[in-house]
Amino acid sequence: xxxxxxxxxxxxxxxFMVVLASQPVNAMHIMEGFLPIxxxxxxxxxxxxxxxFGLYQVGKxxxxxxxxxxxxxxxxxxxxxLSAFKLPSVTGSSSHMTxxxxxxxxxxxxxxxxxxxxxxxxxxxxxxxxxxxxxxANAFSMAIVGSFVAFGIYKGLSKINVPKALTxxxxxxxxxxxxxxxxxxxxxxxxxxxxxxxxxxxxxxLSIFAITQIPLxxxxxxxxxxxxxAIYQYKEKGIISNETLTDN
Amino acid sequence: MKLSxxxxxxxxxxxxxxxxxxxxxxxxAEFSGADDAAGTAxxxxxxxxxxxxxxxxxPGDMEENLFHFQQxxxxxxLGICFFYLYKKSKKNEKADKSx
Numbered sequence: 001x002x003x004x005x006x007x008x009x010x011x012x013x014x015x016f017m018v019v020l021a022s023q024p025v026n027a028m029h030i031m032e033g034f035l036p037i038x039x040x041x042x043x044x045x046x047x048x049x050x051x052x053f054g055l056y057q058v059g060k061x062x063x064x065x066x067x068x069x070x071x072x073x074x075x076x077x078x079x080x081x082l083s084a085f086k087l088p089s090v091t092g093s094s095s096h097m098t099x100x101x102x103x104x105x106x107x108x109x110x111x112x113x114x115x116x117x118x119x120x121x122x123x124x125x126x127x128x129x130x131x132x133x134x135x136x137a138n139a140f141s142m143a144i145v146g147s148f149v150a151f152g153i154y155k156g157l158s159k160i161n162v163p164k165a166l167t168x169x170x171x172x173x174x175x176x177x178x179x180x181x182x183x184x185x186x187x188x189x190x191x192x193x194x195x196x197x198x199x200x201x202x203x204x205x206l207s208i209f210a211i212t213q214i215p216l217x218x219x220x221x222x223x224x225x226x227x228x229x230a231i232y233q234y235k236e237k238g239i240i241s242n243e244t245l246t247d248n
Numbered sequence: 249m250k251l252s253x254x255x256x257x258x259x260x261x262x263x264x265x266x267x268x269x270x271x272x273x274x275x276x277a278e279f280s281g282a283d284d285a286a287g288t289a290x291x292x293x294x295x296x297x298x299x300x301x302x303x304x305x306x307p308g309d310m311e312e313n314l315f316h317f318q319q320x321x322x323x324x325x326l327g328i329c330f331f332y333l334y335k336k337s338k339k340n341e342k343a344d345k346s347x
Contacts, residue, residue, distance in 0.1 A: 033299030081322025164249035
């Protein structure tokens with residue numbers, strides 16, 4: 001079909017462009033060993049129940065809704081692709097995207113926690129990016145806060161009369177920023193400023209992460225809109241079944 | 249939700265602009281990344297802090313290639329998924345026509 005072909009071509013062009021323009025990164029997650037052991041354990045303990053329930057949800061998709069496995073694959077691939085792209089940003093330091101919003105919209109927040117944690121684990125083990133001791137904290141900021149913020153905004157704006165494309169954009173955009181704010185708070189909690197205390201520290205880390213993140217979050221929002229739009233067309237044709245993706 | 253082809257093209261151009269403009273404004277931007285900056289900030293706040301755990305595997309010079317490998321996995325995976333959906337919708341259409 002012509003339309004499907006066109007959507008695919010456009011998607012291919014976008015990703016090709018991003019690949020060409022980007023260079024590999026070393027930014028975003030808290031580095032291995034850079035959280036004191038107490039905090040590392042604290043975030044692990046907080047994240048584990050979400051990961052466990054997420055795994056249960058993923059199991060349910062495999063068992064009860066096998067036709068949704070392709071959405072699980074798309075969400076995972078999207079997170080893999082986006083979290084390996086970085087761009088230079090206005091402040092001169094570089095960072096990258098998360099890709100979490102898409103999963104939260106098409107799969108719901110819990111399954112997306114698993115998707116995000118898999119991407120983080122891959123980067124921690126293979127790329128020395130992030131780390132195992134800081135995986136709990138990084139999973140909390142990206143996979144948990146990111147997907148619940150995206151899901152909440154998507155559900156909330158879907159209830160009032162906001163155009164769907166804008167809803168999807170805002171869900172992905174704000175989720176991306178929320179991840180960085182969380183990372184800054186986590187670092188601020190672990191390393192309060194000796195003079196200004198927690199707040200001064202959080203602001204210091206925020207200025208490193210969040211501001212560099214805004215152009216990236218916009219790109220992430222737009223890419224998510226394009227992919228959700230493509231998925232929605234297949235849902236309309238009855239190729240994919242999905243409950244969370246609704247029209248308005 | 250259905251984006252018109254014009255909207256899609258505008259959105260793609262917007263992404264292009266967001267990628268290209270910072271590179272024109274800051275051609276020499278440091279690529280060391282926010283991660284390293286955070287590390288420096290930690291040492292500035294608490295100069296006695298020593299990371300207590302090292303990465304199990306240090307990719308060294310391979311790091312860049314491994315990041316490209318991750319990009320490839322992601323983009324390739326998306327390609328395969330959408331190709332699968334495209335094939336499936338084509339097959340359904342054929343079945344509808346012959347029915």
